[in-house]
Amino acid sequence: MTPRSLPDTAATARMTVDLDALAANWRQMRDLSGAARCGAAVKADAYGTGADRAAPRLAREGCRDFFVADAGEGMRLRPLLPDARIHVLNGVFEGAFADIIAHDLIPVINSPQQASFWRDNASGRPYALHVDTGMNRLGLSPAEAVAHAEGSGPAPCLVMSHFACADEPGHPLNDAQIRTFAGVAACFPDVEASLANSAGIHIGARAHFQLTRPGIALYGGEAVAGVSNRMRPVVTAEARVLLVRRARAGQSVSYGAAHVLSRDSRIAVCGVGYADGYLRNGSGAGVPIRKAVPQGASAAVAGTRCPVLGKVTMDLTMVDVTDLPEDAVGPGDWIELIGPSVDVEDTATAAGTISYEILTSLGHRYERHYVN
Numbered sequence: 397m398t399p400r401s402l403p404d405t406a407a408t409a410r411m412t413v414d415l416d417a418l419a420a421n422w423r424q425m426r427d428l429s430g431a432a433r434c435g436a437a438v439k440a441d442a443y444g445t446g447a448d449r450a451a452p453r454l455a456r457e458g459c460r461d462f463f464v465a466d467a468g469e470g471m472r473l474r475p476l477l478p479d480a481r482i483h484v485l486n487g488v489f490e491g492a493f494a495d496i497i498a499h500d501l502i503p504v505i506n507s508p509q510q511a512s513f514w515r516d517n518a519s520g521r522p523y524a525l526h527v528d529t530g531m532n533r534l535g536l537s538p539a540e541a542v543a544h545a546e547g548s549g550p551a552p553c554l555v556m557s558h559f560a561c562a563d564e565p566g567h568p569l570n571d572a573q574i575r576t577f578a579g580v581a582a583c584f585p586d587v588e589a590s591l592a593n594s595a596g597i598h599i600g601a602r603a604h605f606q607l608t609r610p611g612i613a614l615y616g617g618e619a620v621a622g623v624s625n626r627m628r629p630v631v632t633a634e635a636r637v638l639l640v641r642r643a644r645a646g647q648s649v650s651y652g653a654a655h656v657l658s659r660d661s662r663i664a665v666c667g668v669g670y671a672d673g674y675l676r677n678g679s680g681a682g683v684p685i686r687k688a689v690p691q692g693a694s695a696a697v698a699g700t701r702c703p704v705l706g707k708v709t710m711d712l713t714m715v716d717v718t719d720l721p722e723d724a725v726g727p728g729d730w731i732e733l734i735g736p737s738v739d740v741e742d743t744a745t746a747a748g749t750i751s752y753e754i755l756t757s758l759g760h761r762y763e764r765h766y767v768n
């Protein structure tokens with residue numbers, strides 16, 4: 397899908413988002429959700445893909461339930477999603493109240509204090525209720541949620557919880573969370589319930605309840621640890637090759653002289669660095685993580701993977717293209733950092749992190765293109 401047909405510009409970083417792939421991934425999650433409705437987590441600018449383009453496309457596919465982190469994200473989406481339920485995961489506090497009301501957002505109430513605040517101020521407007529069943533992050537405790545159900549205030553429109561370990565299908569906390577959540581949800585008759593993120597959807601029907609909330613799988617990430625990634629890549633990030641230089645065996649590359657060349661080499665110097673979210677921990681050499689994960693990140697030229705040499709720098713990354721034919725890559729060409737030939741999960745593993753962090757770190761210097 398390397399977008400050769402895009403107009404040439406001054407950009408040295410380019411990002412292409414394939415909206416058809418996004419839509420196909422959502423349909424796959426919807427089908428896996430069985431009888432449950434399938435929503436979408438579009439927080440953090442739709443995991444870096446651009447929520448203003450991603451969310452309307454998901455709505456066109458039939459998605460009606462969206463989850464953002466804060467009211468600002470919800471406000472920006474409201475005009476683009478006039479009919480959707482937009483849930484604000486971080487909940488409500490005084491400063492956010494006016495925006496939540498004005499833009500018809502649904503706060504996800506995360507504590508008894510937030511519940512009282514909403515009851516006293518929102519005159520019966522809809523809200524969702526988050527129950528903490530094992531994260532110790534957001535949500536009422538199960539006992540607090542049961543007390544809430546028995547109270548006299550208006551019922552929520554959605555009761556939800558969040559898995560801590562769904563990416564490890566055999567983890568005992570998954571079953572414990574399902575049981576605890578089912579018990580709490582039963583105290584809210586006629587209220588829809590939601591538990592599963594992308595990985596949770598793979599657990600199967602007992603985790604689905606009435607609504608699922610996939611995020612990473614929609615954007616092409618791997619949901620379940622150790623299971624090969626079956627999602628279509630959505631994001632292609634590319635760097636401009638600024639020049640290709642020759643260097644001699646025995647010379648070193650980049651800061652700290654951390655990589656010493658074992659052969660005469662051709663090195664593509666590429667216009668993306670850690671300031672673009674191409675993490676320094678992905679360096680080929682010279683960073684502590686290389687002791688734990690020996691293989692650094694790689695880029696690709698026409699499908700052939702080429703390793704990063706030495707340390708990734710702020711704006712530049714050096715890539716070993718010695719094994720490619722002389723004319724395979726030259727100044728002005730684009731080299732793939734993540735995309736169809738370099739799974740975002742591989743880049744994440746090399747940097748000791750997860751695809752979520754890679755995607756949400758892609759910075760503002762990328763020239764963005766949307767296809768399909």
Ligand SMILES: *Cc1c(COP(=O)(O)O)cnc(C)c1O
Binds near residue numbers: 592609
């Ligand atoms: C981010 C998030 C999701 C989506 O999780 P993925 O692992 O990306 O599928 C679902 N629910 C909540 C509460 C979240 O914070």
